[in-house]
Amino acid sequence: MPLQRLDSLSAISAQQWDSLVPVAQPFLRHGFLSALQDSGSLGPHSGWQSEHLVLVENGQYLAALPSYRKWHSYGEYVFDHEWANACERAGIEYYPKLLSAVPFSPVTGPRLLAARVEDGLELLAALPGYLELEGLSSAHINFTDAQADIVLGQQPGWLQRLGCQFHWQNREYRDFQDFLDALSSRKRKQMRKEREQVAGQGVEFEWLEGQQVTEAQWDFVYACYANTYAVRRQTPYLTRDFFSVLAERMPESIRVVLAKQGSTPVAMAFSLIGGGSLYGRYWGCLAEFDRLHFETCFYQGMEYAIAQGIQRFDAGAQGEHKLIRGFEPVITHSWHYLRHQGLKAAVSDFLNRERVGVLAYAQEARAALPYRQA
Incomplete structure (x- = not known):
C-alpha cells in the first residue's frame, strides 16, 4: 500500500479529503488548509512547505497525515528550539523536519486521518522509512486528540510531550x-x-x-x-x-x-x-x-x-491571565520521532523530567480558578 506525498491539496478534491476528517474540526478541512497555501501564507519562502502524506489503494484515499516540511520551528507552539540548538552544537542536522500540526495555531484535534484504524496504523508504520528516504531528521505530531494518543502510544520510537493550555467550559x-x-x-x-x-x-x-x-x-x-x-x-x-x-x-x-x-x-x-x-x-x-x-x-x-x-471555548495558547476569568488548565499532548539515537535518548530524559513539572503546574493552576468552592 503506497505512501504518497501531496505538495498541494489541489491534488485531491475537498470531498475526498474531508471524508477522512473524523470530526467537525474546521482547521483540518480542505478549505482551511488549502486557503493557507493558496493565499501565499505557506510555502518555501515561509519555511512551511506542504507535504501531506496519504495512503492510496486503487485510486482510493484511505488515510492522511496533514504535514509540512519545516526549516525552522516558528509558529508551532510546541517549542523545540533547544533541541535544534543542541543539535547544531553537536554537529547534527535537525532541519528539515516533518511536522503534523495546524500551521500557526495551537489547536487540539485529530492528526492521523483515516476511516479505519488499521489504515492509519499502516501510514504510521511507513513513516520512519519515509523520513530516512527524504533525509528528514524527525517527525513531530502536535496537539493530538485522545484517539491519536492511543494509537501513537502503541507505536515504537515515539516520545510523548505534555503541555498546558486554558479552555473555558460552558x-x-x-x-x-x-x-x-x-x-x-x-x-x-x-x-x-x-x-x-x-x-x-x-x-x-x-x-x-x-x-x-x-x-x-x-x-x-x-x-x-x-x-x-x-x-x-x-x-x-x-x-x-x-x-x-x-x-x-x-x-x-x-x-x-x-x-x-x-x-x-x-x-x-x-x-x-x-x-x-x-x-x-x-x-x-x-x-x-x-x-x-x-x-x-x-x-x-x-x-x-x-x-x-x-460547549467549549478555546481562546488560544497563552496563559495565566485566563485562569482568573474561568479558563481551566487542560493538558495537551504532542509526539516526536527522532531518528538520531543520541538525540532521542537526551530528549526522552528531558521529557520525563518536564512532564513532572507540567502536571504540577496544571494542578497548581487549578487553585487559581475563580469558581466558588463547593
Missing part, C-alpha cells in the same frame, strides 16, 4: 450572569467592573458570520491582525488574501466580532466554530481602550458560546 449556563453566579464574590465583582469599564468608553459589539463580512471589513480585520505583529516588530504569518479565500470556502465556520465606538470599528476578534467548540484565533486593535482585550477576546466569546449552546 456548564449549561443560562446566560453570562448565571456564569458569574458560579464565581467567588471578589472575582465576580472584578469581571463586572472590567465589562463596565469597556461599556463606559462607548464601545459596543457586533457579531458577524463569514458570509456577512464585506471585503472592506476584511481589510479592517487584517489591519488589526497585522498590527499585533507590527507592535512587536514581527511579520504576520497570514496574508490579507487568506481571510478572503477562507471566507469564500468556509463562510459557515467563521465568526468575527467587531468592537465599535459609535459606527467606527476599533478592534476585532476572529474565531472559527465547529464540533461543539468556539476557537478564538486572532485579535487586534487600532486604538487603545482600557480592558478592551479581555472583553473582545474572552467575555464576548464566552457570552456567545452560552447564547449558542457551544
